[in-house]
Amino acid sequence: MPFAAQPALHPRKTPIQARSTVTVDAILEATIQVLLTLGKERLTTTAVAHRAGVSVGTLYQYFPNKRALLQACLKRHMNEIGESVLRACEQHRNASLFDMADSLIYAYLAAKMRDVKTSAALYAVASDIEGHAIAQTTSSRSLHVIASLFATARERLTKDPELIASVVVSTLNGISRRILESKSPERTIGPLREELLVLVHAYLQTCIAGVNA
Amino acid sequence: MPFAAQPALHPRKTPIQARSTVTVDAILEATIQVLLTLGKERLTTTAVAHRAGVSVGTLYQYFPNKRALLQACLKRHMNEIGESVLRACEQHRNASLFDMADSLIYAYLAAKMRDVKTSAALYAVASDIEGHAIAQTTSSRSLHVIASLFATARERLTKDPELIASVVVSTLNGISRRILESKSPERTIGPLREELLVLVHAYLQTCIAGVNA
DNA sequence: TCTTTGGATGAAGGAATCTTCAGTTTCGGA
DNA sequence: TCCGAAACTGAAGATTCCTTCATCCAAAGA
Numbered sequence: 481m482p483f484a485a486q487p488a489l490h491p492r493k494t495p496i497q498a499r500s501t502v503t504v505d506a507i508l509e510a511t512i513q514v515l516l517t518l519g520k521e522r523l524t525t526t527a528v529a530h531r532a533g534v535s536v537g538t539l540y541q542y543f544p545n546k547r548a549l550l551q552a553c554l555k556r557h558m559n560e561i562g563e564s565v566l567r568a569c570e571q572h573r574n575a576s577l578f579d580m581a582d583s584l585i586y587a588y589l590a591a592k593m594r595d596v597k598t599s600a601a602l603y604a605v606a607s608d609i610e611g612h613a614i615a616q617t618t619s620s621r622s623l624h625v626i627a628s629l630f631a632t633a634r635e636r637l638t639k640d641p642e643l644i645a646s647v648v649v650s651t652l653n654g655i656s657r658r659i660l661e662s663k664s665p666e667r668t669i670g671p672l673r674e675e676l677l678v679l680v681h682a683y684l685q686t687c688i689a690g691v692n693a
Numbered sequence: 694m695p696f697a698a699q700p701a702l703h704p705r706k707t708p709i710q711a712r713s714t715v716t717v718d719a720i721l722e723a724t725i726q727v728l729l730t731l732g733k734e735r736l737t738t739t740a741v742a743h744r745a746g747v748s749v750g751t752l753y754q755y756f757p758n759k760r761a762l763l764q765a766c767l768k769r770h771m772n773e774i775g776e777s778v779l780r781a782c783e784q785h786r787n788a789s790l791f792d793m794a795d796s797l798i799y800a801y802l803a804a805k806m807r808d809v810k811t812s813a814a815l816y817a818v819a820s821d822i823e824g825h826a827i828a829q830t831t832s833s834r835s836l837h838v839i840a841s842l843f844a845t846a847r848e849r850l851t852k853d854p855e856l857i858a859s860v861v862v863s864t865l866n867g868i869s870r871r872i873l874e875s876k877s878p879e880r881t882i883g884p885l886r887e888e889l890l891v892l893v894h895a896y897l898q899t900c901i902a903g904v905n906a
Numbered sequence: 907t908c909t910t911t912g913g914a915t916g917a918a919g920g921a922a923t924c925t926t927c928a929g930t931t932t933c934g935g936a
Numbered sequence: 937t938c939c940g941a942a943a944c945t946g947a948a949g950a951t952t953c954c955t956t957c958a959t960c961c962a963a964a965g966a
Contacts, residue, residue, distance in 0.1 A: 647885070678896065
């Protein structure tokens, strides 16, 4: 199986000249491409370097090992999604809880679906590179942002915002995973997103004070 | 990374004498143990054989390759959970939708939590052995069972039972995944299970005809 | 007891990659 | 124009494991 547990280092060298920045980007992009075309089993550092139009040596100049390379890709991808969610959140401070949830759901799904293949491929390697740890770092930050957003909602909440956020996000993950893993995500996303909205709304309703007639 | 995509065969030889059945079981058990103690990176066929108290050759007599070995473990595990859910379902035919959901949730979580470590470890290898395909086979059957169960509920449904089941199960997956991945599943499960019940109940309420006052 | 077939053994072959590093090329400032 | 630093190169070393197979052991029937 994959690599041994290693210190998982950071970029070995920091790009200084402009060309090297380009190179690093190219390598990262190439990694995704190789992942998509050859699959993770046949993703070799040589193949990545080749696709990026550089030599293996260059690759190893910026990434201490294959693991770090993949981790960098995953981080990048998760940050993109995180950013996107964060932006959505900021626009709904002090709004209604339901509006918050809706935009959150839309933003998250849109970000994931932007390119389904990549998301799925990265999901697959995640377990080989402690993706779990990376995901937690990224997503725990998101979770706090969402929780504090919920705390600003017009409605008065009867539960800990962190708990609510946690439930909503987990649900979102569960459903989006099903969408990603379905045969035709493009067809599945519509109906399931609808249900997701209904589901989350119904749940949030139970978190609001004084509505239970 | 792991193995190349292979035909992924089935047991190479079918146990005939009693002792060989014992051996196969031992190998399967050993695989889980090695997975837990060494991790998937260091799970080698030799290590498994050693732990099972047999030689590598014996292992290869029953499993054509490492991949098949892991797949067998995963299948076994998923079937156990599937069985458990199935049993829970059968006891609630014609009951209330909410009772069904509750027992489903309890059964599923109980099965997963029985030994958290194993579940988590198998999750991790899943992506190396087309676990996705295996999961779909097992869980699509479960999904149908659940859907047809929902169809027998006392309440009249306003949506396709398959859709409802799909949403419920995805949600269940999402939440249980969070539980599994949390630092201390034992402590997390209580509160999250509560929320899960609330969440699913609230959702099911929207699937019932004639209740919206 | 003898024979046949199932079951077990484990050293060694072989295939695949990751990573290194000595050496070359390119860039940018003096 | 010239030079030191930054980038880049890619063949070869080193490791790691999977898998095979020739051979031996054990059980059950004659």
